[in-house]
Amino acid sequence: MWNGSNKFFRRGLWNGITFSGALDASHNSVFEVNFVYNEDELYYAFKMIDKSIFSMAVLNKTRSSLELLTWSQTTQNWNVYSYVPRDQCDSYGLCGVYGNCITTQLLSCQCLEGFKPKSTGYREWSQGCMRNKVLNYSKLDGFIKFNGLKSPDATNSWVNKSMNLEQCRVKCLENTSCMAYSNFDIRGRGSGCAMWFGDLIDIKQSSNNVQDLFIRMSASELGWFRLRNLLPRGQRVLGFLICSGVLSSVLDFDLGSIDGFGKFSVTVLMSCVVAFLYMPGGKNARSFWLGSDQLRSNLEIFSRG
Known part of the structure; x- marks a missing residue:
């Protein structure tokens, strides 16, 4: 639906059963829908299952809505069977991108x-x-x-x-x-x-x-999602990194350096695990460990981002 040159309401993409933003129509017993999409044509149609019921779709300018009306033989009036938009979340793009x-x-x-x-x-x-x-x-x-x-x-x-x-x-x-x-x-x-x-x-x-x-x-966002999915769901989690390493130094003299000082390089060999504390149901804390192999695969994902 449009309001002048502005989009006002959108039902969502057809998913084979109904429109993705519509109310559940898979068990609808009042009318049946037909959606046709091919190289030659594209259209949506509906018809009442009970042939004795008269219906029509109208645009209500007062309410800014699209309404499906059915005729009541008892009251001799048109009654609103369904309408859109139904709530504030049906307003187009309300929450932005x-x-x-x-x-x-x-x-x-x-x-x-x-x-x-x-x-x-x-x-x-x-x-x-x-x-x-x-x-x-x-x-x-x-x-x-x-x-x-x-x-x-x-x-x-x-x-x-x-x-x-x-x-x-x-x-x-x-x-x-x-x-x-x-x-x-x-x-x-x-x-x-x-x-x-x-x-x-x-x-x-x-x-x-x-x-x-x-x-x-x-990739870095995916790394966090994957790491999070390894943890127990619905728990408060505290995480910290535990590393142990060997610090080795190599003295590499450079004869061309100023004042004869050598270049000094440092190599650190590290092995790490990451530990998580979580409290299921607010009870005593329990621990959950990721070994160096699991951590390495996730750190590789983080580093790509």
Whole structure:
């Protein structure tokens, strides 16, 4: 929906069952929907299952809403069966780029994981969010899976119905403008490829959408996510690094140096482990250790960022 030249409301990408930002329509017993997308045409249609019910869709200028009305033979009036937008999170781009609107929260706008607010102003979300770690714009980047979101604005997107999810990931990673990808159709095991280019906007928490959205992240951000996933979930965690090493010195004289002083180089051989203390359920602290091999693999990921 548009308000003049401004986007006002968006339903989300079609996922094979319904629109990603719509209420659950998979078990709808009132009307059935039909979405057609091919090389020749693109359209969405619905029809009432009960043929005796009359319905129509209208734009209500007073309420700034799109309403589905049904006729009541009893009252001889049109009744509102459904309408959009339904809440403040349906307002287009309310939380800015990479912001997630959550209707159940007092402060509805929050940044997606891996992002932080651009503005320090209280409740100032027009600028949206920015990354915690800048992208490498290379194959060192990766993706983090998000679930239960209305898909971002598809103005700058691309769809291929024949690709699988892995092919979609590879193609998105090769394009430095590609910021996210997902299956186009979530039915069965999922099929097709949808990719988004540029900043992602108009995202809303949508528990009815089970479509996974994979958002591009830097290697260093991925390293933190992977390290965090090794730890017990839902616990308060304190971490510290324990290192032991051997300090060896090598005296390397340089005959060409000033005043005859030699060059002195130092080599440090270190072996480290990282320890985490966590308190399950507020009880006694327990420890969780990552050995040097596990730590090395994660530090390598961090160093790439």
